[in-house]
Amino acid sequence: MKPYVIGFDLGGTNSVFGIVDARGEIKATTAIKTGNYATAEEYVDACVAALQPIIEQVGGIEKIKAMGIGAPNGNYYSGTIEFAPNLSWGHGKVPLAQMFSERLEGIPVALTNDANAAAIGEMVYGVARGMKNFIVITLGTGVGSGIVVNGQVLYGCDGFAGELGHVIMVRGEEGRSCGCGRKGCLEAYCSATGVARTARELLAKTQRPSLLREMNPDDITSLDVSIAAGKGDELAKEIYEFTGRMLGEACADFAAFSSPEAFIFFGGMVKAGDLIMKPIEQAYNENVLNVFKGKAKFLVSGLDGASAAVLGASAIGWEIQ
C-alpha cells in the first residue's frame, strides 16, 4: 500500500507541493518560485530537486502512489499545459504530466486545470462531499470554473470544458474587453481585475464620496474595494453588489445547463462574505427559471485557502486508477 499522493499547485507565481495522505492531511510541503525558467525541462528539474527532501521525509518514492497537478490551461486528457500565457516556458504544448512521471520513477501523474482541481478538492475534502452535481467558481485574477456532473468533472470532448469565465454577459460593442480577445465575458466584470475596473469606472462616472478616492485610481485592487466595503463605504458596497448580481445572473444561466445542487465560490474575493454572496444568491433567485428557484445552495469553499489548491491537486492523484 502506498499511503501518499503528491499534490502540486502550479501557479503563475508560486509552485507549491504537498505530500498528502488519504484523509487530506498534508504530511510535508515545499515550494519554489514558478519563475523565469527558459525551458520546461529546467523548470521540472528545479521542481524535482525541491521535491526530493520531502519525498525522503515521508519514506521515499515507494510510498508515493501518484501525483496530481492543478495548473493554468492544464488539459486532463493529454496531461499537457497548452498556451499558458503567464508561464515563461509554457507558451507551446508542454507534456508536463509525462515529464514529471519520467523524473519520479514512473509514478502515475494526472494534470488538470486549477478550477477542476478545486472542484475535485471540494468533492473529496470540502463542502461538496456527497454531492454529485455542483459547480465551483473560482474568483481570482480570472474567473475559472470546475463543473461536476454525475460525480465526474466535466471535461468535454477535448478536456477544455468548464470555461464559465468566458460566457458572454454583455453582448455587442459595449461589452468590456476581456483578456481572451473578445468582449463582454463574465471574467471581464467579476474577476479581481474586473472588480478594480468597476471601481475605476464608478469613481470616474460619479462624484459620490468614497474612501477609494484617496487612492490613485490605477492602484486600486479588489482588496482595496473589500477593505473599503468592510469600513462601510457605500460606493465599495455597490461595487460588490454589481459584481455579485452579475455572477448571480450568470449562475441562473448555468442552472439551465446542468441544474447543480450547489454553486461553490472559491478564491480571494470570497473573503468579502455576505457582501458578495448575498447579491449572488438574490440575483440568482430573481433571474432563474421557475423550476430551479430556491433549489441551489450558494456556498463558500470549505478548503483552507493556503492548502486548498494543493489538496485539490492531490485529489486528482487519488482518482488515478
Place this chain on the structure above:
Amino acid sequence: MKPYVIGFDLGGTNSVFGIVDARGEIKATTAIKTGNYATAEEYVDACVAALQPIIEQVGGIEKIKAMGIGAPNGNYYSGTIEFAPNLSWGHGKVPLAQMFSERLEGIPVALTNDANAAAIGEMVYGVARGMKNFIVITLGTGVGSGIVVNGQVLYGCDGFAGELGHVIMVRGEEGRSCGCGRKGCLEAYCSATGVARTARELLAKTQRPSLLREMNPDDITSLDVSIAAGKGDELAKEIYEFTGRMLGEACADFAAFSSPEAFIFFGGMVKAGDLIMKPIEQAYNENVLNVFKGKAKFLVSGLDGASAAVLGASAIGWEIQ
C-alpha cells in the same frame, strides 16, 4: 429474451406509440389524440386500449422488455410529468411512468423530456453514434435541449438540467417576453414562434419589399418564412440569418460549458437547411473562445422526422438496466 421496447412520443397534440426492435426498426405503430381527457387515469386507459392491438401483433406483452416515454416537462428521476402547461390533465405532478407500468403487467417504464429523448435517439440510432459529448437542440414551438456528457444525458440534481432554450440572450427590459415569464430567453427568438415574431417586427420596422407582406402579419408562421426564403425573398433570408446568428452565439456559450464534439439540430425549422445552419456555424466560430474555434460539428438530426421522437423514446427504454 424480450426483443421489443415500446417507444412513446407524448406530444401536445398526438400521442404516438411504436414497438421497436434493438436495431431501431419500428415493428408496429399506433396513435391517439392527446386530447382533452379530464384526468390522467382516463388518458392512460385510452393509451393502453390503443396499445393492446399492436402489443398482440408482435406476440404479446411477454415480448416487451420496457417502455420509454418522451414527454414535455418529463422528469427522468421521478418518472413524472410536472406542470405541463399544454396537457389538460398534466397541471399537477403526474406519475406517468408508474401508471403505465402498473397497467402493462409491471414492465419497466422510463420517462424523460422530449429533447433528452431526441438526444438518446441520436446517440443510439442517429448522427451521434459513437459520440460521448454533444448537445441536441430542438427547434419547434419552443427551443429544447438534450445534453450528453461522457455518454450520459445530463439530468442535474433534480432531472431538469438542459433547459438551454431559457438562457438569457438579451438582458434587461428590451428582451422579448418568453412563455416562461421572464425576458430575453433564447426561445423567445429562435423557436418557430420566435421566428414568426421576428418576421412581424422586421415587416413593421422597415418598408422593404417581401413576399411576406402579402399575408396578414398575425398569420405568418415560421413555415411561411421558410417558403418565402426558399423563393429567394431577401427579408425572409435575413430572418433566418438573425435567428441562426443568435443560435450560434448561444452555442458559443454552451461550448464554454461542456465543450461538445457536435451540436445537433432537430425539428421543423431545420428543414430550412443552409439558410439556418450556415449562420449558426458562422456566428459560433466568430464568437467562441479561441480554444474551441473550428472544433465542433454542426449537424442536422439523422433521425427521420416522423419516427424520430418514437425512436428516441424507445432508446431510453433500452437503457433501463
